[in-house]
Amino acid sequence: MRFEVTILGNSSATPVYDRNPTAQLLNHNEKFFLIDCGEGTQHRLLRYGIKYQRIDYIFISHLHGDHYYGLIGLLSSMSLNGRVKPIFIYAPAALESILAIQIEAGGTPFKYPIEFFAIPQNVSSVIFENESIVVETIVLQHRVPCTGFLFKEKSKSRKVLKDKVTSLAIPTAYISLLKRGIDYRDASGQVYAAYDLTSEPDAPRVYAYCSDTVCSESYLSQIEGVDLLYHEATFMHDMVERASLTFHTTAQQAGEIARKAKVKKLLIGHFSARYKDLTPLHLEAKCVFENTELAQEGMTFSI
Ligand SMILES: [Zn+2]
Ligand SMILES: [Zn+2]
Structure with missing residues (x-):
């Protein structure tokens, strides 16, 4: 059963050096989940040959623009291109009225319904479940309320x-x-x-998505032993003070979290615009946790 994530954006705050704000596409058994939707996400879906009408579920971690400014454009294109089936959006409550204003101002109602679910912000909760996967939120520590997402396969049959x-x-x-x-x-x-x-059945696999957050052990138990952890690594560790001031994590800290949580593999992303070359961030995380990869745009990682 396919379970993989494609990186559509790995930049923090602004697009730079051919890197774009955060977005990822998760494919679980040919069900498509979009995780965050930074500006220009629909362009990258087109570039990588991904049919965006196949996306039925969208998860938004928080309301900083680099995680959702691409959403209205994508939703609009879905309507213009004839979508009639509903889309399910899981996001902080305020996004519902933001979308409503944008759609109303455009004067052209969408041809399909948006089913909106407000994510509880201070407590981890199950927000989605189908026959094969459960999605649970991870409460992160950021400047605004922010949740990561844990995609857990259900137990499989023999x-x-x-x-x-x-x-x-x-x-x-x-x-x-x-x-x-x-x-x-x-x-x-x-x-x-x-x-x-x-x-014996294959062991259920788990993908954890943690962006954005200051380095914290508060969610360590939730991500323990996951098959793949995506964690933000906005800065190198020489900027650890800036990282904590802005509620972000350094590459070294991301490696430490991966090591403490005993995850199988770490993927780092959400890189600051100050880094043209990402190799030093990669090396810094690898010093602490060897099985680390850069979340390079266009790459697909099996879980
Ligand atoms: Zn961000
Ligand atoms: Zn943020």
């Missing part, structure tokens, strides 16, 4: 051992029962244990 099932000619209708651990009984009464015909 995997059928095809050779055994085929050799016993078990009817197709019983396969889903075997996957759930229910034994198969044939016409003669012979019982075949589900555990002999299946293997």
